[in-house]
Amino acid sequence: MSLFSKIVTRSRIRKAARKLADDPCAKNYVALAREQVASGDMDQVSRVCTEGLQLHPNCAELQRLAERARHLKYEARAQTLQEELAVSPRPALWRELCQLMLEMGRVDRADKAAHDWYRTTKDGEALYFRALAHAERFYTDRRAEQGQIAHDLAREAQKLCKTDPRPIKLQLEIATRAGAWQDSRRLLARLLELLPGDPALEGRFRAVHARCDKSKDLLRGLSDVERSGSFADDESEQYSSPAQFAVRPMLKELGADSGVRAAIYLRGGTALVQGPRGATAERTARAVRELVQSSRRTVRRIGLGAPVEVLLEGAFGSLLVSPGEQSTSALWCNGPVKHKHEELLKDLSGMADLSTRGVA
Numbered sequence: 001m002s003l004f005s006k007i008v009t010r011s012r013i014r015k016a017a018r019k020l021a022d023d024p025c026a027k028n029y030v031a032l033a034r035e036q037v038a039s040g041d042m043d044q045v046s047r048v049c050t051e052g053l054q055l056h057p058n059c060a061e062l063q064r065l066a067e068r069a070r071h072l073k074y075e076a077r078a079q080t081l082q083e084e085l086a087v088s089p090r091p092a093l094w095r096e097l098c099q100l101m102l103e104m105g106r107v108d109r110a111d112k113a114a115h116d117w118y119r120t121t122k123d124g125e126a127l128y129f130r131a132l133a134h135a136e137r138f139y140t141d142r143r144a145e146q147g148q149i150a151h152d153l154a155r156e157a158q159k160l161c162k163t164d165p166r167p168i169k170l171q172l173e174i175a176t177r178a179g180a181w182q183d184s185r186r187l188l189a190r191l192l193e194l195l196p197g198d199p200a201l202e203g204r205f206r207a208v209h210a211r212c213d214k215s216k217d218l219l220r221g222l223s224d225v226e227r228s229g230s231f232a233d234d235e236s237e238q239y240s241s242p243a244q245f246a247v248r249p250m251l252k253e254l255g256a257d258s259g260v261r262a263a264i265y266l267r268g269g270t271a272l273v274q275g276p277r278g279a280t281a282e283r284t285a286r287a288v289r290e291l292v293q294s295s296r297r298t299v300r301r302i303g304l305g306a307p308v309e310v311l312l313e314g315a316f317g318s319l320l321v322s323p324g325e326q327s328t329s330a331l332w333c334n335g336p337v338k339h340k341h342e343e344l345l346k347d348l349s350g351m352a353d354l355s356t357r358g359v360a
Contacts, residue, residue: 009039026056033065042076045069058250060343074104089120098129107136124160127153128167135170139177139325140306142229142296144222147174151218165194178221179232181211229296247272247348254344259334261317264288265348267327275332288330292323311337324349 016032029052036045049066056062081097094117101110111133118126131153138147151174158167168191175183188205195201216224216232225231247265254263255274262275262284271285295307310321313336320337321330322345329348331341 009035013039024055026052026059026062029056030059030061030065033062033069037065037068042069042073046073058347060347063347071104074100078104091117091121091123091125094121094123094126095129098132102129102132102136107133110136124157124167125164127157127160128164128170131157131167131170135174138174141300142225142231143300144219144226147178147222147225148219150174163194165191168194175218175221176208176233177231178218178225179214179216180218180221181208181215183215183218184208185212226300227297229293229300250344250348254331254341257338257341259317260331260341261334262330262332264330264332265327266292266329284332288321288328292321292328295321295323320345322346322349 013032013035016028016035020028020032029048033045033048033052036048046066046069049062049069052059052062053066078097078100081093081100085093085097094113097113098110098117101107101113111130114126114129114133117123118130131150134146134150134153137143138150151171154167154170154174158164158171161167168187172184172187172191175181175187185205185208188201188208192198192201192205221232251263251265251272251274254260260275262273262281264274264285265272266285266289271282271289273281273285275281276284291310292307295310299307307323310319310323312319317332317334318337319330319332320342321328322342327349329345331337331345333341
């Protein structure tokens with residue numbers, strides 16, 4: 001950036017900051033954050049967005065800018081780590097690089113870094129990070145093969161890291177999602193040997209023990225997840241509002257607009273519907289859940305990854321579905337779906353700022 005450009009940018013930042021001081025609305029926070037992006041100061045962008053989100057937690061644009069700043073900072077740090085590894089490869093640098101890649105959603109790069117780490121050092125922790133990368137693929141795509149690879153890698157990591165609970169916890173997570181309750185009980189017993197007296201583990205052990213009469217073997221459970229697109233423990237999830245926002249007010253906001261026939265939020269076995277009531281609401285929620293499951297199965301079969309958005313249009317109007325990893329939101333309108341509705345749906349389903357991995 002030239003000296004003249006720096007002077008102009010600083011002037012614009014000061015002007016935006018004064019305007020924000022006069023009126024701390026979401027629009028002015030966004031304006032200041034954008035000017036900070038232009039300056040390249042990602043730390044300042046993060047600070048402004050964090051401050052703004054404390055006052056305006058539902059502002060999707062501030063969330064996007066904060067995520068953008070975070071990714072740019074992570075990319076810069078990842079580049080530095082790769083340069084350092086080329087000169088002096090050591091576990092601390094490999095570990096940080098793998099963690100960064102996973103936090104950024106760069107699963108393939110995390111797997112490659114962990115593979116290079118293990119090839120160089122034969123460190124069991126490297127196998128654990130490889131297992132994490134394959135587990136992320138399994139959680140996203142619901143493919144049985146990825147779940148099995150993640151479980152096997154975590155088991156191998158456990159053999160090399162006998163006192164580290166992380167590989168066992170990862171195996172437990174996969175077994176639980178597959179409905180392999182007997183495997184889950186065995187893994188919990190092992191964790192309790194490493195972490196005796198942990199009340200959360202003890203409570204989970206009792207809950208899993210009660211379900212062992214309906215246990216599947218791991219391979220069958222993983223295959224059922226791939227076929228259905230749902231995890232075995234989905235139905236046991238209880239609804240709780242995401243920390244970033246309250247679901248019910250946002251549903252009411254969506255449902256209050258003219259032309260909206262239904263706004264739906266699904267999480268595990270819970271369905272919240274704004275608009276239709278009674279049996280009609282139940283049928284609508286069930287149809288949306290089935291649509292998401294069939295879309296996930298379809299995109300998996302043709303290798304597109306995971307559906308980010310599903311749009312149906314016809315004489316009935318428009319149905320837009322935003323399927324997240326843990327929850328799904330949908331909107332049925334008489335006419336086209338408005339842009340602001342798309343953003344609210346992404347926020348509801350936890351899909352804001354997610355890079356497109358596949359579209360149905």
